[in-house]
Amino acid sequence: VKVTKFGGSSLASAEQILKMKQIVEADEARKFVVPSAPGKRFKDDVKVTDLLYSLHDAAAHFEETDGIYGQIVRRYTDIRDELGLSIKIEEYLEKMYRDIKTGANEDYAASRGEYLNGLLIADLLGYDFIDAADVIFFDETGSYDAKKTLSVLPGALKLHERAVIPGFYGSLPNGRIKTFSRGGSDITGSIVSRAANADLYENWTDVSGFMMADPRIVENPRKIDVVTYRELRELAYMGATVLHEDSIFPVLEAAIPINVKNTNDPENSGTMIIPAIEGRDGARDGITGIAGKKNFTVITIEKDGMNTEIGFGRKVLTCLEKFGLSFEHMPSSIDTISIVVADIRIRHCIEELIDEIHAVCQPDSVEVSSNMAIIATVGRGMIRQVGVSAKLFAALAQSHVNVRMIDQGSSEINIIVGVENDDFEKAVQAIYSALV
Numbered sequence: 001v002k003v004t005k006f007g008g009s010s011l012a013s014a015e016q017i018l019k020m021k022q023i024v025e026a027d028e029a030r031k032f033v034v035p036s037a038p039g040k041r042f043k044d045d046v047k048v049t050d051l052l053y054s055l056h057d058a059a060a061h062f063e064e065t066d067g068i069y070g071q072i073v074r075r076y077t078d079i080r081d082e083l084g085l086s087i088k089i090e091e092y093l094e095k096m097y098r099d100i101k102t103g104a105n106e107d108y109a110a111s112r113g114e115y116l117n118g119l120l121i122a123d124l125l126g127y128d129f130i131d132a133a134d135v136i137f138f139d140e141t142g143s144y145d146a147k148k149t150l151s152v153l154p155g156a157l158k159l160h161e162r163a164v165i166p167g168f169y170g171s172l173p174n175g176r177i178k179t180f181s182r183g184g185s186d187i188t189g190s191i192v193s194r195a196a197n198a199d200l201y202e203n204w205t206d207v208s209g210f211m212m213a214d215p216r217i218v219e220n221p222r223k224i225d226v227v228t229y230r231e232l233r234e235l236a237y238m239g240a241t242v243l244h245e246d247s248i249f250p251v252l253e254a255a256i257p258i259n260v261k262n263t264n265d266p267e268n269s270g271t272m273i274i275p276a277i278e279g280r281d282g283a284r285d286g287i288t289g290i291a292g293k294k295n296f297t298v299i300t301i302e303k304d305g306m307n308t309e310i311g312f313g314r315k316v317l318t319c320l321e322k323f324g325l326s327f328e329h330m331p332s333s334i335d336t337i338s339i340v341v342a343d344i345r346i347r348h349c350i351e352e353l354i355d356e357i358h359a360v361c362q363p364d365s366v367e368v369s370s371n372m373a374i375i376a377t378v379g380r381g382m383i384r385q386v387g388v389s390a391k392l393f394a395a396l397a398q399s400h401v402n403v404r405m406i407d408q409g410s411s412e413i414n415i416i417v418g419v420e421n422d423d424f425e426k427a428v429q430a431i432y433s434a435l436v
């Protein structure tokens with residue numbers, strides 16, 4: 001059995017959806033299909049999910065909603081009509097509109113993108129439709145409930161020879177809809193793969209797999225043919241958003257491989273994501289990939305002898321906790337600790353936080369830099385190779401990139417550097433040219 005998840009750009013229009021159909025029908029084993037909501041059809045187009053968030057927001061503020069609603073209706077009726085289907089999608093749209101106007105929660109609104117697309121796709125393929133709200137569950141705290149889901153979903157799948165299960169959402173114990181974070185249809189695909197005990201989880205998107213760097217930053221980056229779950233998670237979390245970083249968890253135990261494939265180039269073998277690279281551990285030459293993201297604040301706390309001060313780290317963490325902050329990274333050396341937090345999460349409380357650190361930790365100095373980008377260079381083979389980091393820093397210096405933070409050695413599979421937002425693209429390009 002293969003589970004196939006299709007991303008938003010793969011299902012953005014009737015034309016793309018027909019490519020999906022061809023792919024699904026080319027292999028008998030593709031029994032379960034997990035669709036995303038229709039994405040962008042062209043560069044400045046708007047994703048249906050974003051329209052739905054706007055619609056909910058406008059309704060919540062009693063603003064004009066008919067315009068946005070009309071755009072959403074058109075996206076689905078265009079697809080339906082161009083595919084020549086007779087399903088009365090208007091009825092489902094109208095119910096959604098009524099619900100949103102009478103106070104349905106934001107997650108419900110957002111989830112309709114996948115739900116409605118799933119109805120159309122099931123109709124087109126002649127597959128059964130399974131509402132994810134009936135088979136994927138979250139607990140009271142809003143976390144994915146694997147135990148409950150795996151007690152229901154496998155049985156539900158057995159009742160269907162072939163089925164479409166929309167991505168991105170499930171339901172809470174009180175029956176309300178809850179979504180995963182953005183890009184979460186990747187997680188649904190992984191959950192369905194686990195429940196179906198699939199041989200393979202295919203994740204179809206608009207690139208031929210994971211590249212060694214973001215193709216929007218580096219021209220024609222080399223493809224990664226095989227990558228481990230851990231490397232994938234590291235790259236995804238650090239900004240290579242081809243696959244949601246949490247997608248590996250549901251399939252981890254069952255060790256189901258994930259194959260990222262291109263809907264527009266189905267012959268391409270794409271990238272295989274597997275538990276571990278047997279027999280060739282560390283044998284990969286050089287690095288696996290580079291990923292990064294912008295808009296972080298780095299707080300550097302300096303205090304001579306902090307390494308021998310019992311409880312210093314705890315004091316720093318207590319300060320963060322007081323403001324409800326978790327950190328992205330926390331590199332440290334003998335006399336300094338740096339804390340990396342997303343700009344948007346720290347902006348409102350940065351001054352109070354610095355005051356708190358001064359009061360509680362008694363540091364020699366505290367330095368704050370915002371608008372920073374963090375870049376991870378990832379690879380399991382890296383540690384055994386001499387000179388990778390020397391080459392990386394030489395390349396950054398040569399491109400006149402000012403390195404403001406370094407985190408090396410805390411994890412054996414990556415080197416993280418902090419640079420100014422404006423230097424981000426230049427830095428990624430420099431690292432790529434030096435190490436690939």
Ligand code: ADP
Pocket residue numbers: 006007008009010036039183204205206207209210211212213214215216239240241242243289
């Ligand atoms: P989908 O809608 O199919 O889920 P996404 O937009 O979530 O697709 O992910 C695919 C996109 O990820 C690509 O179009 C590409 O722009 C971006 N991307 C970022 N980093 C990488 C990378 N290292 N390799 C490939 N694509 C990447």
Ligand code: MG
Pocket residue numbers: 007183186241242243244
């Ligand atoms: Mg995605």
